[in-house]
Amino acid sequence: MYQQEVKIRVRYAETDQMGYVYYGNYAMYYEVARVEAFRTLGFPYKRLEEMGVGMPVISMNIKYHQPARYDDHLTVKVTIPDKPRARIKFLYEVTNEAGKLINTGETELVFMKMDTGRPTRMPEVMEKLLEPHFA
């Protein structure tokens, strides 16, 4: 298992007229969280694309418990529960400063050669960095 916590401050642009964070914006918070998890691991996602490999999302599930609101300082806990192979799964748990659960989510991504759009293996360098966490 690999796990990180990332802090995100809700922007005004991200609220809607109900006074909530718009329900579609959590996909972006999840993206920020998994990118920062990769950075902490020692392999920024940007470098992956520079190697010609992208990671498109193939599924996303979200359960909304409470709305987040403007200026909330959210914590996104991101977890890679299983050793990734062709696919890599991420779990997310968003909470606010009061510790209230905002939502939980899950995404699956694949590794893809960006020039051909064909699936590919996870780069070895990334595999080596992840390995110790799934021993």
Add this chain to the structure above:
Amino acid sequence: MYQQEVKIRVRYAETDQMGYVYYGNYAMYYEVARVEAFRTLGFPYKRLEEMGVGMPVISMNIKYHQPARYDDHLTVKVTIPDKPRARIKFLYEVTNEAGKLINTGETELVFMKMDTGRPTRMPEVMEKLLEPHFA
């Protein structure tokens, strides 16, 4: 069953550097589709909020099949499969001009009194408009 088709043109702002529609933007396309479905039914969502009732989303699931791209003229087919009660479920199917399946999704929403944030029933006027489709 109640079903509508809505056309959406992909904006430049909605693409990402992979050249795809950013995966989080489909939540917005789904919103547009269900809003237009309500309008066609004869009850604009806006009027619902004017009556003090909002419809927050409580869950969303998406399966991504193919990326949509800049300037694609997408069709979002939105379906209310079951007679709504406390919750209302929407199914979505996004295809491009070539008829290729882009993604499928599902959202569940509830009816909520906007002043208290408490659950409420579907307004009777909306129930009456939906009823004939679930006979």
Add this chain to the structure above:
Amino acid sequence: MYQQEVKIRVRYAETDQMGYVYYGNYAMYYEVARVEAFRTLGFPYKRLEEMGVGMPVISMNIKYHQPARYDDHLTVKVTIPDKPRARIKFLYEVTNEAGKLINTGETELVFMKMDTGRPTRMPEVMEKLLEPHFA
């Protein structure tokens, strides 16, 4: 002078907790308007990028008069006031159904070779389509 009117329906995602269209979203409405203006002219912007030419924005000015609101069916009147050369200027005027002025804006764009990032001339085919409007 070349002029077009484009209709845009305000999405829930585009509002903020003040109940207004977020001030940054008009840049996107302007984009939609100039893209549709090019399409009507007979030269979709997409084709320009397929020819290897992009049109980055180099300046934008907006004066906000009234807020637009959720579900407003806006009219964006877009004008190319002068015969474009190295730069192309667009003026925008956004009004709501009641004819109230929402905002006015102006953007300047340049033509750029997408592989090198260097400035380039407007493609001849586009020049030919614009010419009759600036006789």
Add this chain to the structure above:
Amino acid sequence: MYQQEVKIRVRYAETDQMGYVYYGNYAMYYEVARVEAFRTLGFPYKRLEEMGVGMPVISMNIKYHQPARYDDHLTVKVTIPDKPRARIKFLYEVTNEAGKLINTGETELVFMKMDTGRPTRMPEVMEKLLEPHFA
């Protein structure tokens, strides 16, 4: 003069298919910068709205020099050049890690009673916090 520097990491969602930060997203970066400037001053913008006062934007001007790109760690330097009265002006300067100028911008905002939509004075508590910087 009152001045602050705020760091913003470019999200994947904020790029477009040109590989640039979409030109409309800088309005959001400017918002983040002025909100953090207020927080540092000791008066979070959120508290202002809790007092019933909002700050709608009445004009924005941007000059784009260089594109920002995915994962760039931008610095937004925000300046209040003059003692605010009915209006408050903010200047912005966005640079990347290499110190390259990305863009410069300017916004003007007013103070507005949120219940009536009418202009109002800057709250005294905010005036007191700003005063020492314009002696």
